[in-house]
Amino acid sequence: MGKLAIITGSGQGIGEGIAHRLAADGFAIAVADINPQTSKKVAKVLINKGFEAKDYVVDVANRSAVFKLVAQAVEDFGELAVFVNNAGIAFIDSIVDSDSEKIERLFDVNIKGTYWGIQAAATQLKKQGHGGRIINAASLASVEGSALQSAYSASKFAVRGLTQSAAKELAKDHITVNAYNPGIVRTAMRDTIDKKTAQIKGISIEEQQQNCLNEIYLGREGKPEDVAEVVAWFASDAAEYITGQSILVDGGMRFH
Numbered sequence: 001m002g003k004l005a006i007i008t009g010s011g012q013g014i015g016e017g018i019a020h021r022l023a024a025d026g027f028a029i030a031v032a033d034i035n036p037q038t039s040k041k042v043a044k045v046l047i048n049k050g051f052e053a054k055d056y057v058v059d060v061a062n063r064s065a066v067f068k069l070v071a072q073a074v075e076d077f078g079e080l081a082v083f084v085n086n087a088g089i090a091f092i093d094s095i096v097d098s099d100s101e102k103i104e105r106l107f108d109v110n111i112k113g114t115y116w117g118i119q120a121a122a123t124q125l126k127k128q129g130h131g132g133r134i135i136n137a138a139s140l141a142s143v144e145g146s147a148l149q150s151a152y153s154a155s156k157f158a159v160r161g162l163t164q165s166a167a168k169e170l171a172k173d174h175i176t177v178n179a180y181n182p183g184i185v186r187t188a189m190r191d192t193i194d195k196k197t198a199q200i201k202g203i204s205i206e207e208q209q210q211n212c213l214n215e216i217y218l219g220r221e222g223k224p225e226d227v228a229e230v231v232a233w234f235a236s237d238a239a240e241y242i243t244g245q246s247i248l249v250d251g252g253m254r255f256h
């Protein structure tokens with residue numbers, strides 16, 4: 001079995017948290033991001049801690065670049081074990097005013113990017129012939145559509161659909177495909193969401209954040225580490241019999 005874990009969008013935020021968690025579990029980490037500065041930084045920190053890691057630049061919306069990423073990382077670290085389709089983008093606007101270019105780019109990154117990641121990872125894992133794990137970033141917004149996030153919600157519903165379809169098709173190859181649904185995790189993405197939502201609603205950022213907090217039964221926002229725990233479990237032997245599932249990591253916001 002390989003020990004390589006490729007994590008897209010791992011230059012910051014949730015992906016960075018997943019990189020650290022999977023490194024601690026003994027995986028060699030391909031820190032893949034569209035931002036070469038942040039991915040380099042994360043890989044350096046991991047290496048300084050004594051872990052195996054390397055940074056890669058990729059735009060997940062570019063299919064051939066995603067296939068190249070897998071080929072390069074396999075050349076560097078050997079067989080692929082885990083592929084995490086974590087990269088994603090969001091924007092806030094009303095459904096009527098949403099800009100068509102922003103919608104297209106969001107679908108390209110969140111939907112097609114995940115599709116290419118599944119294709120590239122599954123092709124490699126099938127070739128290796130002894131299974132593996134594909135883990136996708138969906139969202140609370142994949143379970144219930146969010147106001148002011150129509151394109152984002154649509155894309156994350158699509159990620160959950162892709163997860164289920166891929167799980168059914170790839171089960172015979174012992175490849176499991178699962179998804180994580182973060183609620184509100186304090187990252188750069190969340191800062192941007194809160195700022196624009198507050199602006200549209202005509203409230204302060206503090207009020208916006210408090211309104212969100214009021215919805216969380218466990219009484220605090222999520223941390224990248226909370227999400228990384230679930231991803232590490234999906235990647236572990238303990239989750240061998242779990243496929244096609246998505247797990248809410250939201251501190252108790254929705255009870256589906």
Ligand SMILES: NC(=O)c1ccc[n+]([C@@H]2O[C@H](COP(=O)([O-])OP(=O)(O)OC[C@H]3O[C@@H](n4cnc5c(N)ncnc54)[C@H](O)[C@@H]3O)[C@@H](O)[C@H]2O)c1
Binds near residue numbers: 061
């Ligand atoms: N933060 C939350 O509250 C939250 C909630 C639900 C779901 N999510 C999902 O979790 C994932 C990570 O979110 P985050 O909060 O850490 O976001 P973030 O914006 O802090 O980090 C995302 C990372 O992905 C990279 N990226 C963006 N586009 C890319 C592309 N085309 N190719 C490669 N890399 C790209 C960015 O450079 C960045 O490093 C996303 O898929 C997001 O939709 C986040």
